[in-house]
Amino acid sequence: MRWKASLMSLQEIKSLLVALKAGIEAEAVAVFDARRGDLHASSEATSATFWNAFGTSVCWDVDWGDWDRRLLTSMRSLVSCGCGNHSVEARLIHGRWVLLVLADGPLVTGAESVVSHAVRILTRLLPARGEGGALPPSGGGRAGGAASPVEPELPAWWIRRRTVS
Numbered sequence: 001m002r003w004k005a006s007l008m009s010l011q012e013i014k015s016l017l018v019a020l021k022a023g024i025e026a027e028a029v030a031v032f033d034a035r036r037g038d039l040h041a042s043s044e045a046t047s048a049t050f051w052n053a054f055g056t057s058v059c060w061d062v063d064w065g066d067w068d069r070r071l072l073t074s075m076r077s078l079v080s081c082g083c084g085n086h087s088v089e090a091r092l093i094h095g096r097w098v099l100l101v102l103a104d105g106p107l108v109t110g111a112e113s114v115v116s117h118a119v120r121i122l123t124r125l126l127p128a129r130g131e132g133g134a135l136p137p138s139g140g141g142r143a144g145g146a147a148s149p150v151e152p153e154l155p156a157w158w159i160r161r162r163t164v165s
Contacts, residue, residue, distance in 0.1 A: 009125050010041060016125075017043040020118045024111040025103070027086075028053040031122065032098040040097065040126075053102050059083040071098070080106070091119050094128045 013031060021029045021043040028050050030042035039047040061082035067090075071077040075092040087106055091099040099119060101107070107115075 013041045013122065013125050014043075016118060016121055017041055020101070020114065024101070024114050025108050026101050026111075027104050028100075028102045030100045031093075031126070032100055033096065034098060035096050054088075059086065089115065091115065093119060093122055093126055097122065097126045 017029045017031065020026065026043075028042065028044055030044070030047075030050050031040045032038070033040040039050060042050040044050040044053070059081040062079050067077050067079055071090050071092055076090065078087065078089045080087045085105050087103050089101040089103075089107065093099060099115070099122060101111075101115060103111075
């Protein structure tokens with residue numbers, strides 16, 4: 001039964017991401033699972049297609065460490081590339097999940113409220129910290145693989161690994 005609920009949730013998440021992408025004219029939208037270190041769901045047909053959207057932009061002159069810190073401390077981070085023609089917004093959900101929104105240029109007017117609404121929906125659809133759902137434990141260094149309440153589960157390397165050539 002749990003597997004069916006998880007599958008239904010994944011379908012709902014994918015539908016939400018596709019609608020969000022269209023609604024705010026983003027290039028790609030995804031939910032990254034920081035515990036597992038990979039995409040959980042994307043607006044694109046494959047995770048490779050999503051990551052290729054990052055790879056085609058060679059102008060990411062960004063301090064990703066600062067971006068990570070902002071995401072972990074304020075639960076959101078927004079950066080634009082060096083040429084100003086690309087931006088990525090991230091929202092942290094339950095200390096584990098990251099909603100990534102990649103856009104050509106700044107996000108359209110009203111996108112912030114639409115993204116915030118999507119985050120509220122994702123908060124209900126994604127397992128909260130400590131709730132594994134149908135996902136396997138991370139196998140981290142501590143018993144059960146769970147992070148402590150004050151230790152963020154998001155590894156600082158997660159996006160840099162995807163953007164370094």
